[in-house]
């Protein structure tokens with residue numbers, strides 16, 4: 322197997338095994354419409370000869386927005402503008418899937434909601450201090466419908482598929498965490514009960530979009546919380562198997578509940594030695610051993626030759642990168658001419674700073690503050 326070879330996942334063709342991992346840009350307008358500035362970002366990425374682009378996380382429910390400046394797919398009015406983004410990617414040979422997300426109590430943007438935020442249980446979020454409403458059965462049905470309707474819109478817009486965001490402590494990920502999920506009904510308790518909502522979302526989407534649409538899930542291998550509070554590898558393996566059974570085509574493995582209170586996130590800093598790269602390699606290998614669908618290794622992937630070696634020596638089949646492609650959208654083009662090329666990204670997380678987007682090392686992406694964008 323080679324990094325640069327064409328493969329198929331369901332009916333999606335990937336021209337190589339390098340994927341852009343989801344990256345919220347804080348550039349959509351206040352309702353979630355795509356701005357010229359955001360089209361430009363995706364245009365640049367599209368020219369980067371990547372196997373697949375996963376968009377930044379996108380709202381499925383206008384009453385749930387984990388961050389400002391997210392794109393929307395919560396209404397039919399968004400279909401046409403997404404079509405343009407997709408057509409640009411396809412014109413350049415790159416497949417593109419949209420990431421769909423709900424945040425629940427993990428939000429930097431609580432003022433936008435018309436209703437109380439939802440959670441699996443009414444447990445105060447350690448960082449945002451928001452105490453959500455425990456979701457009723459009807460709320461769960463509504464949420465499944467919101468994800469499903471947005472998926473149908475994504476299909477109409479021409480996306481090759483979608484990725485459900487079930488990682489990082491957002492709403493679907495909270496169901497998997499015993500700390501956030503204290504339910505006593507069949508959505509809480511055992512790992513299969515805690516994962517049930519995600520399986521139901523997947524099945525509902527599959528029924529609505531049919532067989533010709535790729536469904537992916539981004540999930541944690543571990544929430545990095547105190548023992549017993551978060552998802553851990555043995556349960557993550559069970560979830561991965563359950564997702565495969567539910568009809569998921571590919572899984573991207575991440576880690577960390579961002580509101581664990583430990584001040585850690587999935588984007589590690591100071592990846593300044595080769596041994597600090599590809600930091601979720603071991604658990605991702607384990608999960609890839611447990612399922613037959615392809616698994617994506619994410620987090621700190623920085624060396625082409627190392628990724629090629631992982632591909633040859635494990636069951637991991639795809640590799641996603643976020644920050645390095647913000648810094649250099651044409652990184653893969655450079656790697657194709659020189660596999661030893663060292664990406665410029667220094668994993669400083671300057672891109673993450675609240676209210677700002679961009680990269681200090683990418684001049685084309687001028688850094689703008691929230692104020693500049695208003």
Ligand SMILES: Cc1cc2nc3c(=O)[nH]c(=O)nc-3n(C[C@H](O)[C@H](O)[C@H](O)COP(=O)(O)O)c2cc1C
Pocket residue numbers: 342343344345346376377378420486488539575587588589619620621622641642643644645670672673
């Ligand atoms: C500015 C920024 C925005 C991000 N937005 C998202 C997002 O919308 N959805 C998501 O699943 N992960 C998001 N992430 C996490 C990345 O997808 C990725 O998991 C993380 O940056 C580690 O990969 P890397 O070392 O290649 O950057 C974001 C990361 C950064 C730095």
